[in-house]
Amino acid sequence: MSDFDYDLFVIGGGSGGVRAARVAAGETGAKVGLAEMDRYGGTCVIRGCVPKKLMVFASEYAGMPAEARAYGWDIGDGVFDWAAFRGKLNTELDRLEGVYRKLLSGSGVDSFDARARLKDAHTVELSTGEVKTAKHILIASGGRPVRPDMPNAELGMVSDDLFHMERLPKSILIVGGGYIACEFACILHGLGVEVTQYYRGAQILRGFDDEARGLIADAMKERGIDLHTGTNIVEMHRSHDPREEGLEAAPVEDKQYGGDHHAGPSDGAIRVKATNGNIREFDAVLFATGRAPNTADMGLEEAGVTLGRGGAIEVDDYSQTKVPSVYAIGDVTNRVNLTPVAIREGMAFVETVFRGNPTPVDHALIPSAVFTQPEMGTIGLSEEAAAEQEEIEVYCTSFRPMQTAFADKSDRVLMKLIVSKASRRVLGCHIVAPGAGEMIQLAGIAIKMGATKEDFDRTVAVHPTMSEEMVTMRNPIRTA
Structure with missing residues (x-):
């Protein structure tokens, strides 16, 4: 019989915390509790990636009528209805939150709709007045947007x-x-x-x-x-x-x-x-x-957890804090603040603590996307960072893509590879184009595997596409 109420207690019901909780409970048989003071799904699902991407989709329709007319369609400009979109958006977020709650309950995790703070290295105190003990505590409380320190800053939104x-x-x-x-x-x-x-x-x-x-x-x-x-x-x-x-x-x-x-x-x-x-x-x-880690008034320092710059929880390569029983993952550690990274960190934590297989978190060569218009997809080093590290070759092309050029639009795209002169490995890939996020996910596999420029060159182009330029750039435009 355990001396603790739980084998694991997770603070935070975002993507990283939920993944760690349900895998630990559902796949290793650990007794797990989780507390979330707001909505399950965290920043990504409720107030970040998911609603933002749906807003990106909505905003991209603005230019479609004009482009359609250039292709021969007799179509008029529309009017955007924020109220209608917002209602449907909220319905979708409610659905996703329900999915997260179901995943936890289906894995046998005890959920608490409450704010949690550390009482000591093995004890969590909930805002409901309940006190729970755990052999291990995982902090996955995420981050929050911050306003600047200036008069009347409260007039602005975040x-x-x-x-x-x-x-x-x-x-x-x-x-x-x-x-x-x-x-x-x-x-x-x-x-x-x-x-x-x-x-x-x-x-x-x-x-x-x-x-x-x-x-x-x-x-x-x-x-x-x-x-x-x-x-x-x-x-x-x-x-x-x-x-x-x-x-x-x-x-x-x-x-x-x-x-x-x-x-x-x-x-x-x-x-x-x-x-x-x-x-x-x-x-x-x-x-x-800017954003800041959610570490205020959580009893962390009193329990012996070290906080670094901006209040981020300091952890080692295995997400362990200075207190051996307390771990932290995700934005609250301010390492790489991306949802898939928090999920990976949660999985590595479970592998380390509950499967007895010490697994450091791999933060190297993480692909990411910026959903501007046009999008940017990126992995690895920028030209500037790579040039400081070693001698490089830069392969790059910028052009008007077929779809928008036909519609007489001035939009341009960019395809860029940064290559090591010595090893020939692709050190960085940067794409600015519609769908760049989708492209960089696939390019990221090759680059993570250590692909060389010659590996790219050996790949037959898919024609006609924008991305074929990634495998047809034969000569560097400059060296550094």
Whole structure:
């Protein structure tokens, strides 16, 4: 008979936590409990990847009528109905949350709809007043978007709020230049919102390949997004106080982070002064300026868990903290903040702890996609990072794809390979094109296996496709 209530207690019902809980319970026979204080599915399913990608799909229809007419179709422009889309979106998210709950119950996991915090190395205290003990505790509490520290920052939304909007704003200022900022700039523009974007850096999408992010920035501007780099907010305030007219949007309880957030743009324009001297008014402001791990008020440091920069839980290669019984996976560790990575980390944790097979997490060569318009798919090193590491050859082509060129659109795509001169291995692959996320998943298999440029060259092209360029680039355009 165990001295503990559970073999494993998981804090967090997102993708990583749920995977670890149900595999440990369903496949190894462990007795598992899990606590989630908000909705099951976490950031990805409820307020991230899934609803965002559905919004991407919705926004892409904006340009289809014009393109269809270029192909001979007699079709008129449509009108986007946010209310209808939002209703269907919420129904889908409810369905997915139900799937997550069913997966847990079907695996024999005890679920608790409560906030959990550590009482000690083997004890979890729930907001319901219950106390549970466990041989192992896994923290998978994820991350949250943060507002900048400036006066009136509460007037702006964060990414979570976008999915609760009662209506679309007519105009929006997006502050930030990372993938979340750029994706939502493209989404909202496609849905008919007048989008302005401020980013304090010299170019958007810092950390990605320079050539790829430059093409995306140009495409965003050409589509009508008013993008300003080297620009930030100096101050912001209401043009008038809507409360005087009884127009303030009703705050919505924010169970996850404490405090309130607003369900969409509040009535009354927001006046913003920028570092470039411009003073403009917007219906809404979105801060996409960073995320932070959910570690506040969880009793972690008191229990001996070490927190690093920004409050991230420090772990070793096996996701173990300084407290031997406590592990952490996913965004709360701020290693690689991607849903499939959190799932892999959860699986490696189960393999290590419950199957007795120590399995380090592999964070090398992870393919990823940025769902801007056009999309970017990437794996491995950028040209800049690779050139700092060793001598390289760069194979690259940019062109107008057949589909949009026929419709007389100026859209361009990019196909790029970074190759080691010494080993001939492909060190990085960067694609900017419609469907780039789908392409990079398949290219990622070859690159993870250690494919060389000659392996790519030996592959027969599929014609006519955009991606055939990946296997037909024979000569480097430059070396570094």
